[in-house]
Amino acid sequence: MELTDKQTQFQQEMREFCEQEIEPNAAQIDRDGEFPADVINKVADRGLLGMVAPKEWGGLGLDTVSYAIAVEEISRACGSTGITVAAHNSLGVMPMVLFANDKQKNEYLALLCSGKDGLCSFGLTEPDAGSDAGATKTTGVRDGDDWIINGGKCFITNAGVCKALVITAKTQKIQGSRGISSFIIDRDTPGFVIGKKENKMGLRGSDTRELSFENVRLPATKMLGNEGEGFKQFMIILDGGRISIGAMALGLAQGAYDSCLKYIRENRKSLINSQAVQFQLADMHVKIQCARHLILHASRLEDANQTFSVESAMAKLYASEIGTEVARTAMQIVGPDAYSSELPLERIYRDVRLCEVGEGTSEIQRLVIARDIIKCDLS
Numbered sequence: 001m002e003l004t005d006k007q008t009q010f011q012q013e014m015r016e017f018c019e020q021e022i023e024p025n026a027a028q029i030d031r032d033g034e035f036p037a038d039v040i041n042k043v044a045d046r047g048l049l050g051m052v053a054p055k056e057w058g059g060l061g062l063d064t065v066s067y068a069i070a071v072e073e074i075s076r077a078c079g080s081t082g083i084t085v086a087a088h089n090s091l092g093v094m095p096m097v098l099f100a101n102d103k104q105k106n107e108y109l110a111l112l113c114s115g116k117d118g119l120c121s122f123g124l125t126e127p128d129a130g131s132d133a134g135a136t137k138t139t140g141v142r143d144g145d146d147w148i149i150n151g152g153k154c155f156i157t158n159a160g161v162c163k164a165l166v167i168t169a170k171t172q173k174i175q176g177s178r179g180i181s182s183f184i185i186d187r188d189t190p191g192f193v194i195g196k197k198e199n200k201m202g203l204r205g206s207d208t209r210e211l212s213f214e215n216v217r218l219p220a221t222k223m224l225g226n227e228g229e230g231f232k233q234f235m236i237i238l239d240g241g242r243i244s245i246g247a248m249a250l251g252l253a254q255g256a257y258d259s260c261l262k263y264i265r266e267n268r269k270s271l272i273n274s275q276a277v278q279f280q281l282a283d284m285h286v287k288i289q290c291a292r293h294l295i296l297h298a299s300r301l302e303d304a305n306q307t308f309s310v311e312s313a314m315a316k317l318y319a320s321e322i323g324t325e326v327a328r329t330a331m332q333i334v335g336p337d338a339y340s341s342e343l344p345l346e347r348i349y350r351d352v353r354l355c356e357v358g359e360g361t362s363e364i365q366r367l368v369i370a371r372d373i374i375k376c377d378l379s
Protein backbone atom coordinates (compact mmCIF):
# COMPACT_ATOMS: atom_id res chain seq x y z
CA MET A 1 0.00 0.00 0.00
CA GLU A 2 1.76 3.10 -1.24
CA LEU A 3 1.70 6.38 0.61
CA THR A 4 1.23 9.60 -1.31
CA ASP A 5 4.30 11.82 -1.74
CA LYS A 6 2.91 14.16 0.91
CA GLN A 7 2.37 11.31 3.37
CA THR A 8 5.86 9.94 2.69
CA GLN A 9 7.40 13.34 3.31
CA PHE A 10 5.41 13.72 6.52
CA GLN A 11 6.60 10.27 7.64
CA GLN A 12 10.24 11.27 7.04
CA GLU A 13 9.78 14.53 8.93
CA MET A 14 8.13 12.70 11.83
CA ARG A 15 10.94 10.10 11.93
CA GLU A 16 13.56 12.86 12.09
CA PHE A 17 11.69 14.84 14.76
CA CYS A 18 11.05 11.77 16.92
CA GLU A 19 14.65 10.53 16.68
CA GLN A 20 16.02 13.95 17.58
CA GLU A 21 13.54 15.25 20.15
CA ILE A 22 11.68 12.29 21.67
CA GLU A 23 13.76 9.09 21.58
CA PRO A 24 16.75 10.49 23.55
CA ASN A 25 14.37 11.21 26.47
CA ALA A 26 12.42 7.93 26.44
CA ALA A 27 14.52 5.96 28.95
CA GLN A 28 14.56 8.86 31.42
CA ILE A 29 10.79 9.38 31.09
CA ASP A 30 10.30 5.70 31.96
CA ARG A 31 12.78 5.82 34.88
CA ASP A 32 11.27 8.99 36.39
CA GLY A 33 7.66 7.93 35.83
CA GLU A 34 6.85 11.59 35.41
CA PHE A 35 4.74 13.22 32.72
CA PRO A 36 7.17 14.43 30.00
CA ALA A 37 6.10 18.09 29.92
CA ASP A 38 9.19 19.30 27.97
CA VAL A 39 8.70 16.69 25.26
CA ILE A 40 4.98 17.42 25.04
CA ASN A 41 5.80 21.13 24.62
CA LYS A 42 7.93 20.23 21.60
CA VAL A 43 5.12 18.05 20.27
CA ALA A 44 2.74 21.00 20.76
CA ASP A 45 5.12 23.38 18.95
CA ARG A 46 4.82 21.19 15.84
CA GLY A 47 1.02 21.28 16.03
CA LEU A 48 0.82 17.58 16.86
CA LEU A 49 -1.74 18.13 19.64
CA GLY A 50 -4.20 19.19 16.96
CA MET A 51 -3.55 16.58 14.30
CA VAL A 52 -7.18 15.49 13.99
CA ALA A 53 -8.80 18.95 14.17
CA PRO A 54 -9.55 20.97 11.02
CA LYS A 55 -7.32 23.98 10.32
CA GLU A 56 -10.22 26.39 10.83
CA TRP A 57 -10.37 25.27 14.48
CA GLY A 58 -6.62 25.51 15.10
CA GLY A 59 -5.62 21.99 14.09
CA LEU A 60 -3.40 20.51 11.37
CA GLY A 61 -6.35 18.89 9.58
CA LEU A 62 -4.39 15.72 8.81
CA ASP A 63 -5.94 12.72 7.12
CA THR A 64 -6.22 9.54 9.22
CA VAL A 65 -3.34 7.86 7.36
CA SER A 66 -0.98 10.71 8.32
CA TYR A 67 -2.27 10.70 11.87
CA ALA A 68 -1.60 6.95 12.16
CA ILE A 69 1.90 7.50 10.74
CA ALA A 70 2.56 10.17 13.38
CA VAL A 71 1.36 7.97 16.26
CA GLU A 72 3.48 5.09 14.94
CA GLU A 73 6.61 7.23 14.72
CA ILE A 74 6.11 8.86 18.14
CA SER A 75 5.50 5.46 19.76
CA ARG A 76 8.54 3.94 18.02
CA ALA A 77 10.53 6.59 19.90
CA CYS A 78 8.64 6.55 23.23
CA GLY A 79 5.49 4.69 24.28
CA SER A 80 4.61 7.13 27.07
CA THR A 81 4.66 10.04 24.64
CA GLY A 82 2.77 7.94 22.09
CA ILE A 83 -0.21 7.19 24.32
CA THR A 84 -0.30 10.76 25.65
CA VAL A 85 -0.56 12.19 22.13
CA ALA A 86 -2.91 9.44 20.87
CA ALA A 87 -5.35 9.77 23.80
CA HIS A 88 -5.35 13.57 23.57
CA ASN A 89 -6.04 13.58 19.82
CA SER A 90 -8.32 10.56 19.35
CA LEU A 91 -10.23 10.60 22.63
CA GLY A 92 -10.03 14.22 23.76
CA VAL A 93 -9.98 16.48 20.70
CA MET A 94 -11.94 14.22 18.34
CA PRO A 95 -15.24 14.23 20.32
CA MET A 96 -15.10 18.03 20.23
CA VAL A 97 -14.45 18.01 16.47
CA LEU A 98 -17.32 15.62 15.77
CA PHE A 99 -19.96 16.53 18.35
CA ALA A 100 -19.35 20.02 19.79
CA ASN A 101 -21.42 22.99 18.66
CA ASP A 102 -19.68 26.10 17.33
CA LYS A 103 -19.77 27.84 20.71
CA GLN A 104 -18.08 24.88 22.40
CA LYS A 105 -15.57 24.60 19.55
CA ASN A 106 -14.74 28.28 19.92
CA GLU A 107 -14.21 27.88 23.62
CA TYR A 108 -12.12 24.70 23.58
CA LEU A 109 -10.72 23.52 20.28
CA ALA A 110 -7.94 25.97 19.43
CA LEU A 111 -6.84 26.01 23.06
CA LEU A 112 -6.69 22.21 23.28
CA CYS A 113 -4.89 21.94 19.93
CA SER A 114 -2.24 24.36 21.22
CA GLY A 115 -1.82 22.47 24.51
CA LYS A 116 -1.18 25.85 26.19
CA ASP A 117 -3.51 25.29 29.12
CA GLY A 118 -3.28 21.50 29.28
CA LEU A 119 -4.44 18.44 27.39
CA CYS A 120 -7.79 16.76 26.94
CA SER A 121 -9.00 13.43 28.37
CA PHE A 122 -11.87 11.07 27.76
CA GLY A 123 -13.55 9.61 30.83
CA LEU A 124 -15.58 6.54 29.95
CA THR A 125 -14.25 3.67 32.06
CA GLU A 126 -15.58 3.04 35.57
CA PRO A 127 -14.75 0.21 37.99
CA ASP A 128 -17.80 -1.73 36.69
CA ALA A 129 -18.13 -0.26 33.20
CA GLY A 130 -15.49 -0.38 30.48
CA SER A 131 -15.96 -3.36 28.17
CA ASP A 132 -19.59 -3.11 29.21
CA ALA A 133 -19.83 0.67 28.76
CA GLY A 134 -23.61 0.53 28.86
CA ALA A 135 -23.30 -0.22 32.59
CA THR A 136 -22.13 3.36 33.30
CA LYS A 137 -23.07 4.28 36.89
CA THR A 138 -22.03 7.93 36.93
CA THR A 139 -25.25 9.94 36.87
CA GLY A 140 -26.34 13.30 35.52
CA VAL A 141 -29.55 14.68 37.02
CA ARG A 142 -31.26 17.76 35.63
CA ASP A 143 -31.62 20.70 38.05
CA GLY A 144 -33.15 23.73 36.32
CA ASP A 145 -30.69 24.81 33.61
CA ASP A 146 -27.91 22.68 35.08
CA TRP A 147 -26.86 19.04 35.37
CA ILE A 148 -25.63 17.59 38.64
CA ILE A 149 -23.00 14.89 38.09
CA ASN A 150 -22.15 12.21 40.66
CA GLY A 151 -19.94 9.15 40.34
CA GLY A 152 -16.42 8.28 39.30
CA LYS A 153 -14.12 7.08 36.52
CA CYS A 154 -10.87 5.10 36.52
CA PHE A 155 -7.77 4.67 34.37
CA ILE A 156 -8.20 8.00 32.59
CA THR A 157 -5.21 9.00 30.44
CA ASN A 158 -3.95 12.61 30.73
CA ALA A 159 -6.37 13.32 33.59
CA GLY A 160 -3.75 14.97 35.80
CA VAL A 161 -2.51 17.24 32.99
CA CYS A 162 -5.79 18.12 31.35
CA LYS A 163 -7.50 21.44 30.75
CA ALA A 164 -10.84 19.71 30.13
CA LEU A 165 -12.34 16.25 29.77
CA VAL A 166 -15.19 14.65 27.95
CA ILE A 167 -17.07 12.36 30.36
CA THR A 168 -20.09 10.12 30.13
CA ALA A 169 -22.99 9.92 32.57
CA LYS A 170 -26.34 8.22 32.72
CA THR A 171 -28.99 10.95 32.37
CA GLN A 172 -32.06 8.82 31.70
CA LYS A 173 -33.32 5.82 33.65
CA ILE A 174 -33.36 3.54 30.63
CA GLN A 175 -31.74 0.10 30.76
CA GLY A 176 -28.47 -0.48 28.90
CA SER A 177 -26.73 1.77 26.47
CA ARG A 178 -29.51 4.29 25.91
CA GLY A 179 -29.78 7.18 28.31
CA ILE A 180 -26.05 7.95 28.44
CA SER A 181 -24.96 11.52 27.64
CA SER A 182 -21.58 13.22 27.23
CA PHE A 183 -20.41 16.38 28.98
CA ILE A 184 -17.40 18.65 28.78
CA ILE A 185 -15.98 19.29 32.21
CA ASP A 186 -13.26 21.80 33.06
CA ARG A 187 -10.39 20.78 35.30
CA ASP A 188 -11.20 23.31 38.04
CA THR A 189 -14.98 22.67 38.30
CA PRO A 190 -16.03 22.52 42.00
CA GLY A 191 -16.73 18.95 43.18
CA PHE A 192 -14.58 17.44 40.44
CA VAL A 193 -11.63 15.64 42.03
CA ILE A 194 -8.73 14.30 39.99
CA GLY A 195 -7.42 11.39 42.03
CA LYS A 196 -4.22 9.50 42.53
CA LYS A 197 -1.92 8.60 39.68
CA GLU A 198 -1.72 4.91 38.77
CA ASN A 199 1.63 3.21 39.34
CA LYS A 200 1.75 1.34 36.05
CA MET A 201 3.80 -1.56 34.67
CA GLY A 202 4.62 0.42 31.52
CA LEU A 203 3.91 3.73 29.81
CA ARG A 204 5.13 5.13 33.11
CA GLY A 205 5.43 8.69 31.84
CA SER A 206 1.78 8.86 30.82
CA ASP A 207 -0.57 10.31 33.41
CA THR A 208 -3.37 7.84 34.28
CA ARG A 209 -5.78 8.65 37.11
CA GLU A 210 -9.12 8.05 38.69
CA LEU A 211 -11.73 10.80 38.86
CA SER A 212 -14.62 11.51 41.17
CA PHE A 213 -17.63 13.76 40.79
CA GLU A 214 -19.38 14.95 43.93
CA ASN A 215 -22.43 17.05 43.10
CA VAL A 216 -20.60 18.64 40.18
CA ARG A 217 -22.85 21.34 38.74
CA LEU A 218 -22.51 21.74 34.97
CA PRO A 219 -24.52 24.23 32.92
CA ALA A 220 -26.58 22.61 30.15
CA THR A 221 -24.22 24.27 27.65
CA LYS A 222 -21.56 21.71 28.67
CA MET A 223 -23.52 18.81 27.21
CA LEU A 224 -21.84 17.45 24.07
CA GLY A 225 -24.44 16.82 21.39
CA ASN A 226 -27.94 15.89 22.51
CA GLU A 227 -29.14 14.07 25.58
CA GLY A 228 -28.94 10.27 25.24
CA GLU A 229 -26.39 10.34 22.40
CA GLY A 230 -23.38 9.47 24.58
CA PHE A 231 -23.21 5.76 23.79
CA LYS A 232 -23.46 6.31 20.04
CA GLN A 233 -20.81 9.05 20.28
CA PHE A 234 -18.23 6.98 22.11
CA MET A 235 -18.73 4.00 19.81
CA ILE A 236 -17.75 6.31 16.95
CA ILE A 237 -14.82 7.72 18.96
CA LEU A 238 -13.55 4.26 19.91
CA ASP A 239 -13.54 3.12 16.26
CA GLY A 240 -11.03 5.88 15.49
CA GLY A 241 -9.20 5.39 18.79
CA ARG A 242 -8.55 1.78 17.89
CA ILE A 243 -6.63 2.83 14.80
CA SER A 244 -4.41 4.99 17.00
CA ILE A 245 -3.79 2.23 19.60
CA GLY A 246 -3.02 -0.12 16.69
CA ALA A 247 -0.56 2.47 15.34
CA MET A 248 0.95 2.80 18.81
CA ALA A 249 1.47 -0.99 19.04
CA LEU A 250 2.95 -0.96 15.55
CA GLY A 251 5.43 1.78 16.47
CA LEU A 252 6.48 -0.11 19.60
CA ALA A 253 6.88 -3.35 17.59
CA GLN A 254 8.98 -1.54 14.98
CA GLY A 255 11.09 -0.02 17.75
CA ALA A 256 11.73 -3.46 19.28
CA TYR A 257 12.60 -4.98 15.91
CA ASP A 258 14.96 -2.12 15.00
CA SER A 259 16.70 -2.28 18.37
CA CYS A 260 17.15 -6.05 18.14
CA LEU A 261 18.53 -5.89 14.60
CA LYS A 262 20.94 -3.05 15.46
CA TYR A 263 22.17 -4.93 18.53
CA ILE A 264 22.94 -8.21 16.81
CA ARG A 265 24.50 -6.44 13.80
CA GLU A 266 26.83 -4.50 16.07
CA ASN A 267 27.48 -7.02 18.82
CA ARG A 268 26.57 -10.56 17.81
CA LYS A 269 27.47 -11.11 14.15
CA SER A 270 27.27 -14.90 14.64
CA LEU A 271 23.57 -14.55 15.44
CA ILE A 272 22.92 -12.79 12.13
CA ASN A 273 24.30 -15.86 10.35
CA SER A 274 22.13 -18.26 12.34
CA GLN A 275 19.21 -19.52 10.28
CA ALA A 276 17.10 -19.85 13.44
CA VAL A 277 17.52 -16.12 14.09
CA GLN A 278 17.05 -15.20 10.42
CA PHE A 279 13.71 -17.00 10.41
CA GLN A 280 12.63 -15.15 13.56
CA LEU A 281 13.61 -11.82 11.96
CA ALA A 282 11.68 -12.72 8.82
CA ASP A 283 8.57 -13.64 10.83
CA MET A 284 8.75 -10.40 12.85
CA HIS A 285 9.18 -8.36 9.67
CA VAL A 286 6.16 -9.99 7.98
CA LYS A 287 3.95 -9.51 11.04
CA ILE A 288 4.92 -5.84 11.37
CA GLN A 289 4.12 -5.28 7.68
CA CYS A 290 0.76 -7.06 8.01
CA ALA A 291 -0.14 -4.87 10.99
CA ARG A 292 0.85 -1.75 9.03
CA HIS A 293 -1.35 -2.81 6.11
CA LEU A 294 -4.35 -3.39 8.38
CA ILE A 295 -3.88 0.02 10.02
CA LEU A 296 -3.47 1.80 6.68
CA HIS A 297 -6.53 0.00 5.29
CA ALA A 298 -8.74 1.05 8.23
CA SER A 299 -7.33 4.60 8.04
CA ARG A 300 -8.05 4.86 4.32
CA LEU A 301 -11.62 3.70 4.85
CA GLU A 302 -12.09 6.40 7.48
CA ASP A 303 -10.56 8.99 5.15
CA ALA A 304 -12.97 7.88 2.41
CA ASN A 305 -15.95 8.24 4.82
CA GLN A 306 -16.68 4.52 4.58
CA THR A 307 -17.51 2.31 7.57
CA PHE A 308 -14.38 1.06 9.29
CA SER A 309 -15.49 -0.38 12.68
CA VAL A 310 -14.58 -3.97 11.89
CA GLU A 311 -11.39 -2.98 10.08
CA SER A 312 -10.22 -0.83 13.00
CA ALA A 313 -10.99 -3.69 15.42
CA MET A 314 -8.94 -6.07 13.23
CA ALA A 315 -6.07 -3.56 13.00
CA LYS A 316 -6.00 -3.01 16.76
CA LEU A 317 -6.33 -6.69 17.62
CA TYR A 318 -3.58 -7.81 15.28
CA ALA A 319 -1.14 -4.94 15.87
CA SER A 320 -1.48 -5.25 19.66
CA GLU A 321 -0.96 -8.99 19.73
CA ILE A 322 1.99 -9.02 17.31
CA GLY A 323 3.38 -6.01 19.21
CA THR A 324 3.67 -8.10 22.37
CA GLU A 325 4.99 -11.06 20.37
CA VAL A 326 7.61 -9.04 18.49
CA ALA A 327 8.84 -7.37 21.70
CA ARG A 328 9.18 -10.77 23.39
CA THR A 329 10.97 -12.37 20.40
CA ALA A 330 13.31 -9.38 20.05
CA MET A 331 14.23 -9.72 23.75
CA GLN A 332 14.79 -13.45 23.35
CA ILE A 333 17.12 -13.03 20.37
CA VAL A 334 19.21 -10.40 22.17
CA GLY A 335 19.28 -12.38 25.42
CA PRO A 336 20.45 -10.97 28.78
CA ASP A 337 21.33 -7.50 27.50
CA ALA A 338 17.64 -7.07 26.57
CA TYR A 339 16.77 -7.57 30.22
CA SER A 340 18.88 -4.54 31.13
CA SER A 341 17.49 -1.02 30.82
CA GLU A 342 20.59 -0.11 28.76
CA LEU A 343 18.53 -1.23 25.75
CA PRO A 344 14.95 -0.04 25.11
CA LEU A 345 13.65 -3.62 24.76
CA GLU A 346 12.49 -4.29 28.33
CA ARG A 347 10.71 -0.90 28.35
CA ILE A 348 8.97 -1.61 25.04
CA TYR A 349 7.99 -5.08 26.33
CA ARG A 350 6.27 -3.43 29.33
CA ASP A 351 4.79 -0.55 27.30
CA VAL A 352 3.25 -2.54 24.46
CA ARG A 353 1.23 -4.80 26.78
CA LEU A 354 -1.30 -2.00 27.34
CA CYS A 355 -2.37 -2.16 23.70
CA GLU A 356 -4.06 -5.53 24.28
CA VAL A 357 -6.11 -3.98 27.12
CA GLY A 358 -6.79 -0.26 26.56
CA GLU A 359 -9.59 1.07 24.31
CA GLY A 360 -11.23 -2.32 24.20
CA THR A 361 -9.45 -5.54 25.13
CA SER A 362 -8.49 -8.13 22.51
CA GLU A 363 -11.56 -10.12 23.57
CA ILE A 364 -13.82 -7.16 22.79
CA GLN A 365 -12.17 -6.71 19.35
CA ARG A 366 -12.84 -10.41 18.67
CA LEU A 367 -16.47 -9.88 19.65
CA VAL A 368 -16.80 -6.98 17.18
CA ILE A 369 -15.21 -9.04 14.39
CA ALA A 370 -17.17 -12.21 15.19
CA ARG A 371 -20.49 -10.36 15.28
CA ASP A 372 -19.76 -9.06 11.79
CA ILE A 373 -18.87 -12.54 10.53
CA ILE A 374 -22.06 -14.03 11.95
CA LYS A 375 -24.18 -11.23 10.53
CA CYS A 376 -22.64 -11.78 7.09
CA ASP A 377 -23.24 -15.54 7.25
CA LEU A 378 -26.92 -15.03 8.04
CA SER A 379 -27.55 -12.59 5.21
Ligand SMILES: Cc1cc2nc3c(=O)[nH]c(=O)nc-3n(C[C@H](O)[C@H](O)[C@H](O)COP(=O)(O)OP(=O)(O)OC[C@H]3O[C@@H](n4cnc5c(N)ncnc54)[C@H](O)[C@@H]3O)c2cc1C
Nearest residue numbers: 122123124125129130131155156157357358359360361363
Ligand atom coordinates in the same frame (compact mmCIF):
# COMPACT_ATOMS: atom_id res chain seq x y z
C1 LIG B 1 -3.02 2.57 30.92
C2 LIG B 1 -4.50 2.65 30.68
C3 LIG B 1 -5.04 3.81 30.10
C4 LIG B 1 -6.43 3.92 29.93
N1 LIG B 1 -6.96 5.10 29.45
C5 LIG B 1 -8.30 5.26 29.41
C6 LIG B 1 -8.89 6.52 29.06
O1 LIG B 1 -8.19 7.49 28.75
N2 LIG B 1 -10.25 6.63 29.11
C7 LIG B 1 -11.06 5.60 29.46
O2 LIG B 1 -12.27 5.79 29.49
N3 LIG B 1 -10.54 4.38 29.76
C8 LIG B 1 -9.18 4.18 29.77
N4 LIG B 1 -8.65 2.97 30.12
C9 LIG B 1 -9.55 1.87 30.45
C10 LIG B 1 -9.56 0.76 29.41
O3 LIG B 1 -10.03 1.22 28.17
C11 LIG B 1 -10.42 -0.37 29.96
O4 LIG B 1 -9.81 -0.82 31.15
C12 LIG B 1 -10.53 -1.53 28.98
O5 LIG B 1 -11.33 -1.17 27.89
C13 LIG B 1 -11.12 -2.78 29.65
O6 LIG B 1 -12.38 -2.51 30.18
P1 LIG B 1 -12.72 -2.89 31.70
O7 LIG B 1 -11.83 -2.07 32.55
O8 LIG B 1 -14.18 -2.81 31.88
O9 LIG B 1 -12.23 -4.38 31.84
P2 LIG B 1 -13.12 -5.73 32.01
O10 LIG B 1 -14.21 -5.75 30.99
O11 LIG B 1 -13.49 -5.82 33.44
O12 LIG B 1 -12.03 -6.77 31.62
C14 LIG B 1 -11.65 -7.92 32.39
C15 LIG B 1 -11.47 -9.10 31.46
O13 LIG B 1 -12.78 -9.54 31.03
C16 LIG B 1 -12.78 -9.68 29.62
N5 LIG B 1 -14.12 -9.44 29.11
C17 LIG B 1 -14.97 -8.44 29.46
N6 LIG B 1 -16.13 -8.53 28.76
C18 LIG B 1 -16.01 -9.63 27.97
C19 LIG B 1 -16.87 -10.26 27.02
N7 LIG B 1 -18.08 -9.80 26.75
N8 LIG B 1 -16.41 -11.36 26.38
C20 LIG B 1 -15.16 -11.87 26.64
N9 LIG B 1 -14.32 -11.31 27.54
C21 LIG B 1 -14.72 -10.21 28.18
C22 LIG B 1 -11.80 -8.64 29.15
O14 LIG B 1 -11.36 -8.90 27.83
C23 LIG B 1 -10.69 -8.78 30.19
O15 LIG B 1 -9.88 -9.88 29.84
C24 LIG B 1 -7.28 2.83 30.28
C25 LIG B 1 -6.72 1.65 30.81
C26 LIG B 1 -5.37 1.55 31.02
C27 LIG B 1 -4.81 0.29 31.61
